[in-house]
Amino acid sequence: MGLRELKKQRTRDLLLRSALELFAERGYEETTVDDIADAADVSQRTFFRYFASKEDAAFFVSRLAESRFVEAVRARPAGEAPLDALRLALVASWSTIGEAVEQLIPMELHLRFYRVIESTPALLAAHLRRATELEEEIARVIAAREGLDVDADPRPRVVVAVFGAVMRVTERIWSARDDAGLAALRDLTATYLDQVAPALTGDWRGPALAEGAGPTPQRSNET
Amino acid sequence: MGLRELKKQRTRDLLLRSALELFAERGYEETTVDDIADAADVSQRTFFRYFASKEDAAFFVSRLAESRFVEAVRARPAGEAPLDALRLALVASWSTIGEAVEQLIPMELHLRFYRVIESTPALLAAHLRRATELEEEIARVIAAREGLDVDADPRPRVVVAVFGAVMRVTERIWSARDDAGLAALRDLTATYLDQVAPALTGDWRGPALAEGAGPTPQRSNET
DNA sequence: TTGTCAACTGTCAGTGGCTGTCATTAGCCT
DNA sequence: AGGCTAATGACAGCCACTGACAGTTGACAA
Structure with a gap:
């Protein structure tokens, strides 16, 4: 060079x-x-x-992380159900993303900046728009996996949108907490993803699984 | 006056x-x-x-529509399951929203502008941020309905996020079509909401229900 | 080594969104 | 009619961003 x-x-x-x-x-x-x-x-x-x-600089690191995640989704074996594939891709890419980020800036700084995103309207807006673009890309990957046409079958976009929505709720909650570390984010993600099925069921008298302000790690070490 | x-x-x-x-x-x-x-x-x-x-002017009409929708959610009988309540609130507020909009500007202009939002990155970003704020508000309404604490139980935010995600996918697809009229949006919304359960199921060999670029109204007159 | 080319950079001027300030206008009230 | 106050216009200035032009510096061949 x-x-x-x-x-x-x-x-x-x-x-x-x-x-x-x-x-x-x-x-x-x-x-x-x-x-x-x-x-x-x-x-x-x-x-x-x-x-x-200015915004472009702000999301430079995120871009890296996202591309790793997309790769991880692409790498998932074809047998898995779409929602499982997304979740497992997330778990699998976790460490890869960490390394990629650390190559550019200290992880601590990245995490600190993540909270700035959530608390800055202009940045949050940009973040959400970028997220939907990511979702479109992933929806195409999922559709390809299943041999479907994204424009003909609503399901790929819907699963990805649901997955993305839960991820964003997680980010939001996480960034508002005191222990905004990597482990906490991983645990929260798992907890919230587990709540998709219960939340969509009409019956909310089921297990409440309180997980909120308190530091209540539910599951870890899934790598 | x-x-x-x-x-x-x-x-x-x-x-x-x-x-x-x-x-x-x-x-x-x-x-x-x-x-x-x-x-x-x-x-x-x-x-x-x-x-x-400038953005504030762009979303002036949307603000009106959103507040009507929130009212409709609040007005739902307590017995309904959360996801049903959201969907039924949407159906119920449809005409109310239409009237409120028409009081300010011709509906045709509003619909035309909706497509501008989708195709303008800055506006789309703002739209998405506003949508998440709306979701937070609605999540609190849902939580109150069920006697839950939004910060203690993940489910209210999750259902609302899922519902919102599907709505946004719908908007996106709708705005890209040629027949971007009110009726088409209503039909598309119904179609996509029907796909939530199938999409989350692992088994995608079920009914594909092709509904895409073509003008294929599935269901109407649900008012 | 040196000269030439291309890439990188700084400076300057200008546009558009947005805000503070201040003088002027115009509705309101007695 | 005349004073009070809200609404407005005109002006100056900040910041993000862009185009144009000139100066500097690495790359590469002679």
């Missing part, structure tokens, strides 16, 4: 890290692109040569 | 109508706030005194 290439990568990395640190410290809206550029010792114009927008 | 009050209402109405018409005609991003203000013969500053943002 040439010197030029190396410098470029260093600049992008520095910009990314500076951006996320500033976002996590003082907030997204309170951080101007000029601030980020100054922190990385480049001009504002240069920032926009590396990132299409 | 005084003259002042009347003039204010007229101005807001004119601004709203001008905005939506311009959005529908030439696109959201292609329309500047100055354009809207000019069309309504006021200054740009005045536009921002009536609407907090």
Whole structure:
């Protein structure tokens, strides 16, 4: 790799890290692109040569994680039921995603920024839009697995949408908690996914399975 | 009502109508706030005194519709299962929403603008964020119905999230079709809601119920 | 090594969304 | 009629973002 290439990568990395640190410290809206550029010792114009927008920088890490998850879904054996495949892909990609993130920035910073996303309307909106795009991509993967046409059969999009909805509820609850660590997110995800069937049943007198503000890890070590 | 009050209402109405018409005609991003203000013969500053943002004007009508839906959910008899209550509230509020919208702008314009939302990333993002806020509100209503605590029991948020997810998939598909009328949306909604259970089942060899690009109204007149 | 090309960067100017300020206008009330 | 106050317009300024142009620096061949 040439010197030029190396410098470029260093600049992008520095910009990314500076951006996320500033976002996590003082907030997204309170951080101007000029601030980020100054922190990385480049001009504002240069920032926009590396990132299409302020938002683009904010979701750079998420993009990586998402692509890993899609790969994991693709790698699932054909026999599994769609919803199982999604859940197992999530479990399987967990560590892979962790490594990929850590290659760019400390995981601690990523988690801290995740809470900024949830508490910043503009970022949350962008996050949700990106999530639906992801869902469309995954719906096509699921449809392909089952030999179906996404436009002819509603089910692929519906399962993926349901799965995604539960994931988002989980993220939301998790980010509002005090123990917003990786383990807590994994446990919460499992708990909420377990609630899909009970929640859709008319009979809510079934097991309530209280799992809320308190730190009540239900299941772990599923890797 | 005084003259002042009347003039204010007229101005807001004119601004709203001008905005939506311009959005529908030439696109959201292609329309500047100055354009809207000019069309309504006021200054740009005045536009921002009536609407907090360009986006705020875009979702003014949606806000009305959503509040009607929430009311409808609240009005559902306590005996119904949560998912049924949501679906029936939707059916029940259909006409009420229509009237409320028509009071502000022609329904045709509203439907046309709906497609602009889906095709404009910034608007779609805002729409999704607003949708999750709505879901939180409805989750609390559902929880109250069942005598549960939203933070202690995951199920209220999960059902609502699932319902919302299906609604959004429906909107998306609907807006991409040629016959994007009210009746088509109603039919599509019913079709997709019917697919929740089948989609979550592992067995996808069941009834495929092909309903896609083609104009294939499945059920109507459920009012 | 050196000269040339292409890539990278900084500077500057400009647009659009949005806000604060202040003077002016116009409805309201006595 | 005249004073009070809400509504408005005009102006200045911030921030995200973009296009244009010029200067700098790595890459590569002679």
